[in-house]
Amino acid sequence: MKQYLKLCQRIVDEGQWVENKRTGTRCLTVINADLEYDVANNQFPMITTRKSYYKAAIAELLGYLRGYDSAAQFREIGCKTWDANANDNQAWLNNPNRKGEDDMGRVYGVQGRGWQRPDGSTLDQLAKVINNLKNGIDDRGEIITFYNPGEFELGCLRPCMHTHTFSLLGDTLYLTSYQRSCDVPLGLNFNQIQCFVLLALVAQITGHKPGKAYHKIANAHIYENQLELMRDVQLKREPFESPTLTINPNIKSLEDIETWVTRDDFEVTGYQCHDAIQYPFSV
Numbered sequence: 001m002k003q004y005l006k007l008c009q010r011i012v013d014e015g016q017w018v019e020n021k022r023t024g025t026r027c028l029t030v031i032n033a034d035l036e037y038d039v040a041n042n043q044f045p046m047i048t049t050r051k052s053y054y055k056a057a058i059a060e061l062l063g064y065l066r067g068y069d070s071a072a073q074f075r076e077i078g079c080k081t082w083d084a085n086a087n088d089n090q091a092w093l094n095n096p097n098r099k100g101e102d103d104m105g106r107v108y109g110v111q112g113r114g115w116q117r118p119d120g121s122t123l124d125q126l127a128k129v130i131n132n133l134k135n136g137i138d139d140r141g142e143i144i145t146f147y148n149p150g151e152f153e154l155g156c157l158r159p160c161m162h163t164h165t166f167s168l169l170g171d172t173l174y175l176t177s178y179q180r181s182c183d184v185p186l187g188l189n190f191n192q193i194q195c196f197v198l199l200a201l202v203a204q205i206t207g208h209k210p211g212k213a214y215h216k217i218a219n220a221h222i223y224e225n226q227l228e229l230m231r232d233v234q235l236k237r238e239p240f241e242s243p244t245l246t247i248n249p250n251i252k253s254l255e256d257i258e259t260w261v262t263r264d265d266f267e268v269t270g271y272q273c274h275d276a277i278q279y280p281f282s283v
């Protein structure tokens with residue numbers, strides 16, 4: 001939690017204003033942030049200086065792992081975060097590749113589970129990584145990437161947290177996640193949780209101990225219409241201790257994740273937080 005507040009304060013103190021053409025809203029911006037989550041000791045990185053909707057963040061991750069491509073599928077599992085980008089983003093609405101209401105196109109999990117090869121077949125990146133890790137193999141390329149520049153025009157948004165690298169050292173599993181663009185008040189609250197849960201979950205289904213998750217961010221920003229709430233409200237609050245996360249131990253395979261797991265298979269204990277803050281969202 002301290003590292004999150006430190007990054008927010010750094011943006012407030014040292015950030016530079018950058019115009020953003022896509023949203024039309026300027027962002028106070030810094031380059032390069034490194035965050036770390038201690039999954040081994042179950043220090044669940046939930047924001048405590050405002051209410052965090054962690055179940056929606058986990059549902060979003062489950063949707064990515066299942067290869068969802070529609071905001072309706074995300075809504076069904078308890079996550080509304082893709083409604084705006086699928087249905088209110090003018091550039092996407094004008095894009096002839098959009099297949100209708102709620103379509104997100106070839107983003108995130110579509111690339112992760114069905115990367116298109118030139119011969120028309122598809123590659124399931126996630127299944128490859130999980131199979132290898134289950135068999136104790138780390139080929140130094142246990143990488144899942146959602147970033148496919150050749151298909152950007154087929155999706156509503158380029159992936160933000162775009163690449164996840166798993167590393168096995170003895171019987172401990174590590175994760176390094178890369179993010180190109182980060183909405184620190186809104187998105188990072190979700191992304192921290194997702195890095196943690198991705199490592200904890202993959203460790204559980206591949207039979208390893210989780211170590212640390214390393215989260216590397218290139219462009220970290222606060223939108224102009226979020227700045228006052230961050231600077232004058234959230235940053236004035238004292239954080240509480242991190243809660244812990246319990247994952248249903250019956251989750252044992254990728255197939256379980258694909259078929260029956262829900263956001264209610266994840267429970268947080270000892271979460272104490274300040275009042276909710278509603279940050280504006282830029283589409």
Ligand SMILES: Nc1nc(=O)c2c([nH]1)NC[C@@H]1CN(c3ccc(C(=O)N[C@@H](CCC(=O)O)C(=O)O)cc3)CN21
Pocket residue numbers: 052053056080081082085157183186187188189190277278279281282283
């Ligand atoms: N400008 C922007 N920021 C983002 O963080 C973001 C995007 N766009 N587009 C794609 C996804 C969608 N994400 C989102 C979208 C909405 C919330 C959000 O509204 N969160 C609220 C309430 C969540 C709830 O009620 O479930 C929050 O207070 O955290 C969070 C992440 C993250 N990404």
Ligand SMILES: O=c1ccn([C@H]2C[C@H](O)[C@@H](COP(=O)(O)O)O2)c(=O)[nH]1
Pocket residue numbers: 022157158160161181182183184186187188191
């Ligand atoms: O997981 C996510 C997804 C998105 N974001 C934020 C980062 C940016 O503010 C926008 C995306 O805009 P681009 O113009 O495509 O960079 O969404 C996030 O923080 N986390």
